[in-house]
Amino acid sequence: MEEKLKMLLSIVMNVFLSILAILILIYMGLDLVNIFKLIFIQNKMGSIDTIADYILGFFMLFEFIIMTLKYIEDAHNVPIKYLVLISITAILRQLLVVHNNGGQTLLLTIAILTLTLTLYLLELIKAKEKIRKNK
Known part of the structure; x- marks a missing residue:
């Protein structure tokens, strides 16, 4: 019974982590679109600080995805x-x-x-x- 519960919790946790990863990837895609707009579209020319904020946010999300993958690879241990x-x-x-x-x-x-x-x-x-x- 205890093993079944552990397995069920592991599956549920992996599903939630997968959903979180998908949402983060979508948000990263939106960040890339915003960076593209700020850099290349003349009407949306942004300041370097705004562009840097988007890029830094993008890399934070990227690191979070990598940490989540490492967590899953190492048997739920970081x-x-x-x-x-x-x-x-x-x-x-x-x-x-x-x-x-x-x-x-x-x-x-x-x-x-x-x-x-x-x-x-x-x-x-x-x-x-x-x-x-x-x-």
Whole structure:
């Protein structure tokens, strides 16, 4: 009975994730259309900030799709390494958008450094575990 419930929940979760992925892909398509309109249609000439916002939003959605695929591939588990990498990417994106405030830029840079050190420590721990298993 418990196995059937787990299987049913897994199927339902995969269906919901698939629906979410389809909705995100549709929204990404609409973003591409808006970017195209802002860049190429003379009447809709937008500012570079608006175009950058659309492009950054597009890549956020792209990362979310990749994370969802990784979640499904890894048996409903997202490794911490991918979450840290996504966090670094998100902070870099924020750094590109908000670059006129020195204090915030410094804090974002420190956050990136901290996450990079975390990645290094994770790889170091992984290598040590591999050595222990080989002994």
